[in-house]
Amino acid sequence: MSASEAGRKIAIVLxxxxxxxxxxxxxxxxxNLFNDQAIIGLPGIVRTPLAKLISRRRAPLAxxxxxxxxxxxxxxxxxxxxxxxxxxxxxxxxxxxxxRCFIAMRYWHPFTEETAAEVAAFGPDEILLLPLYPQYSTTxxxxxxxxxNAAYRGSGRSRTICCWPAGEALLEAQARLIEAAWSASxxxxxxxxxxxxxxxxxxxxxxxxxxxxxVEATAAGVAARLSGQWDWKISYQSRVGPMKWIxxxxxxxxxxxxxxxxxxxxxxxxxxxxxxxxxxxxxxxYGNMARREGCPAYVRVPALGVDAGFIAGLADLAAQALGRxxxxxxxxxxxxxxxxxxxxxxxxx
Numbered sequence: 591m592s593a594s595e596a597g598r599k600i601a602i603v604l605x606x607x608x609x610x611x612x613x614x615x616x617x618x619x620x621x622n623l624f625n626d627q628a629i630i631g632l633p634g635i636v637r638t639p640l641a642k643l644i645s646r647r648r649a650p651l652a653x654x655x656x657x658x659x660x661x662x663x664x665x666x667x668x669x670x671x672x673x674x675x676x677x678x679x680x681x682x683x684x685x686x687x688x689x690r691c692f693i694a695m696r697y698w699h700p701f702t703e704e705t706a707a708e709v710a711a712f713g714p715d716e717i718l719l720l721p722l723y724p725q726y727s728t729t730x731x732x733x734x735x736x737x738x739n740a741a742y743r744g745s746g747r748s749r750t751i752c753c754w755p756a757g758e759a760l761l762e763a764q765a766r767l768i769e770a771a772w773s774a775s776x777x778x779x780x781x782x783x784x785x786x787x788x789x790x791x792x793x794x795x796x797x798x799x800x801x802x803x804x805v806e807a808t809a810a811g812v813a814a815r816l817s818g819q820w821d822w823k824i825s826y827q828s829r830v831g832p833m834k835w836i837x838x839x840x841x842x843x844x845x846x847x848x849x850x851x852x853x854x855x856x857x858x859x860x861x862x863x864x865x866x867x868x869x870x871x872x873x874x875x876y877g878n879m880a881r882r883e884g885c886p887a888y889v890r891v892p893a894l895g896v897d898a899g900f901i902a903g904l905a906d907l908a909a910q911a912l913g914r915x916x917x918x919x920x921x922x923x924x925x926x927x928x929x930x931x932x933x934x935x936x937x938x939x
Contacts, residue, residue, distance in 0.1 A: 598687045601714035601746060602680065602908055603705065604673055605721040605734035608695030609663025609865055615698060616653045620645035622697040628733035655870045666700075668863040668895065669693050669722065672904075675896045679905035690714075694738060696730075702737040710744025717746040718908055722862050724760055725804035726753035726919075728930050729790060735932070751911050752932045754920035755804035756811050759903015764808075764857065765815040766899065768891050772855050777887040781853040782821045785809040786840045787860035788867065789826030791833045798929030802836055807923060808859055821852070824859075827876075828867055844876060848883030857891045862900070864893050 610619040624630055624641035632640065656662055673691035680689045690712060694705035709717065719738060721731040731752060742748075754760060768783065787805045795802050809824050825840040840856075847854050856876065858868045872890050880888035894900040907920050917932055925931035 598684075598715045599713060599746075600680075600684070600687050600689045600716045600718070600912070601709045601712055602673075602676065602689065602691045602718050602720055603709060603738070604669060604676075604691060604693050605719065605723070605731065605738075606665065606669050606693070606695055606863070607730070607865075608698035608701075609665040610656060610698055611662040611666065613653050613656065613661050615662065616656060617645050617649040619698045620648055620652060626696070626729075626733055628729045628736070655866055658870050658874065659866065663698075663865055664869070665863055665865040666693070666695065666698075668865070669695075671896050672722070672863065672901070675901045676904055676908070679901055680908055683905055683909055694734065696734050696737065702734065703741045706738065706741035706744070709742065709746075713744065714746040716912055717742075717748040718911055719748065719750040720904070720908060720911075721751065721753070723860070724753065724757070724808060724862065725755045725787075725801050725860055726925075726932065727790065727794075727801035728799050729794065729801075732930070732932065749911050749914060750917040750932075751907065752917055752919055753800075753804060753923065754907060755808045756923040757903055757907060757920045758922065759899055759906065760808070760894070761811040761815050763894055763897050763900040763903065764812045764859070764891075767894070767897065768812070768816060768855060768857060771889050771891045775853075775855075775887055775889045777853050777889070779853055779886055780821075780851065781855055781887075782823065782843075782847045782850075783813070783816075783855045783857065784840070784843055784847070785812070785822065785824045785857050785859040786827050786872065787824065787858075788828050789835045789837075789839070791831075792836050793833065795836055798931075800925045800928035800931045803926065803928065804923070805860060812857075812859070827871055840876060841879065844880050844885070845883060848880065848885045851886065853887035853889070854880055854885050855889045855891060858893050862894045864895065868893055 610616045624644045630637050677691040692705050694702045723730045813822050825838050825843040827840040829835045
């Protein structure tokens with residue numbers, strides 16, 4: 591870094607989904623989720639009443655699931671830990687600069703609009719938009735970027751990392767956690783490694799969303815870094831509604847592993863923080879299912895969280911992105927021609 595570049599005020603904005611902080615927040619959180627056009631692609635005059643209906647009907651079940659975690663989502667506290675760790679790592683790497691990490695949640699506090707005002711008050715020279723979704727989708731990163739661009743009116747030269755599905759730190763950290771979890775289980779029989787990611791309706795993928803291809807790239811990259819040969823597959827969880835979703839479904843793969851007499855090691859490959867889909871869906875619902883089906887063992891690999899190697903990799907990713915212009919991936923992956931890839935859209939503009 592040159593002397594003229596030192597002393598910058600750098601804002602790192604971390605995007606994530608958000609989650610209700612208590613029972614009373616569950617229904618409005620669900621409404622915000624389903625009222626997003628990136629989730630339900632209907633005109634507002636139809637989408638808004640439909641979102642109200644869905645959120646009202648789903649709220650009691652969701653409140654029961656959040657009750658298993660103390661009444662609310664742990665996602666914000668977990669993301670704050672990641673933000674603190676990332677700020678410390680980046681500050682050490684950029685000692686002449688003032689680095690602050692901000693959290694912008696899409697569907698609950700701190701909302702994107704709240705964070706945009708906070709960043710503007712900070713008055714940054716540089717802004718880096720960093721989604722905590724490794725794989726890009728229009729329904730996650732795309733929606734967050736759209737909300738940010740509509741909300742932010744402050745200073746600063748802005749850069750965006752659209753995705754990082756094949757970042758070396760991500761792959762290495764995930765492989766290390768897998769091997770540690772399997773070793774700690776004490777099981778040594780036949781095993782299947784199951785990379786479980788949040789599913790999407792098939793029509794979203796067919797419309798050019800690169801998410802599924804990026805999940806496949808992440809899983810293959812992790813598997814290649816494991817010691818020895820692993821029997822591994824990809825599956826998708828959290829399916830809701832009558833539409834056809836991408837597959838195979840995680841529940842189906844649990845049944846298949848049980849029938850084959852295989853232990854299961856389940857990896858939340860698209861989630862970097864613990865939340866309802868890991869702590870309730872994977873740990874409780876799917877764990878109980880695997881035991882009922884007779885799986886010899888069910889091992890759930892923890893989310894990356896504040897793993898030191900993962901955080902160091904995020905810091906390196908951020909530092910490198912500050913030296914590039916505009917919107918890009920982490921440099922290790924290029925989407926093979928998906929129309930909804932933001933880099934492809936930018937190139938076509």
